[in-house]
Structures are given as structure tokens and as C-alpha cells.
Amino acid sequence: MAKINFITKAGVEMQLEAASGSVMELAVNNSVPGIDGDCGGVCSCATCHVHVAPEDWAQTGAPGDMEKDMLEFDDNASEFSRLSCQMSISDELDGITLKVAN
Template sequence: MAKITFITSDNETITLEGTSGSVMELAVNNNVKGIDGDCGGVCSCATCHVHVAPEDFAKTGGPEELENDMLEFDDLTNEYSRLSCQLQISEALDGIVLKVAK
């Protein structure tokens, strides 16, 4: 099980627990504001963009080519940007903090 903390654009902090699936699914299923997942998690819309806390970036690693291509279309990217649909929940993500990009 992993505890994942989301910080919304309203600075609301939401900590959720998950055991499987994507981080995007966890956020959508729990109505985290700003995580829409319009494409259903197939890395084609970037509506699940998050900024990984710098101290947690080693837990996620950087985006692969397809994800990086999608992020190029978003004006809010930074060096810690990831699409939460591409982050699979595992114990390795326990304690991670994600700032919702929009």
C-alpha cells in the first residue's frame, strides 16, 4: 500500500492510499480537483499533469518518450513534471507528494 499526497491549486492537501492501478485513477476516483484523466489513462491528453516534489522525484524517475511528448504541449511543465496516468501505484511511491499542475 502507498500513501500519496496531492496538493491542489487551491493548496488543499489530500492524502490517499492505494494498492494498485495508476496514480491518476486514484485521484479521479477520489475527486482530486485538477486531475481529470480525460483520455482514460492512455497518455494522450495531459489532463493528469502533476509536479513531483523534488525530494520524491527519484521514486518516480523521469518521463519516457511518449509521456515527454505529451508534456511538451503543456505550458505548466517543469523538470519535475509527470503524467499521473503513467505512475503505477506501488510501495515504492509510498509518501510521495504531487502538486496538481492546474
């Protein structure tokens, strides 16, 4: 079971917990503002863009090539950007903090 901390654009902190699925599914199922997941998690829209806290970057790993390509088109992208649809929930993600980018 992983606890994941989300910080919305409005600065609201939400701690959510899950054992499986994607981080995007966790956020959408719990109505995290700013994470829409319009494409359903197939890495084609960037409506689930988050910024990983720098201290948690090693836990999430870097984005894959397809994810990097999608992030290139997002004005809010940073060196710590990830698409939450591409992050699978696992024990390794326990305790990470993600800031909603959009």
C-alpha cells in the same frame, strides 16, 4: 499499500491510499480537483499532469518518451512534471507528494 499526498492548485492537501492501479485512477476516483484523466489513462491528453516534489523525484523516475512528448505541449510543464496516468501505484511511491499542475 502506498500513501500519496496531493496538493491542489488551491493549496488543499489530500492524502490518498491505494495498493494498485495508476496514480491518475486514484486521483480521479477520489475527486482530486484538477486531475481529470480525460483520455482514460492512455497518455494522450495531459489532464492528469502533476509536479513531483523534487525530493521525491528518484521515487517516481523520469517520464518515458511518449510522456515527455505530451508534456511538451503543456504550458505548466517543469523539470519535475509527470503524467499521473503513467505512474503505477507501488510501495516505491509511498509518501510522495504531487502538486496538481492544472
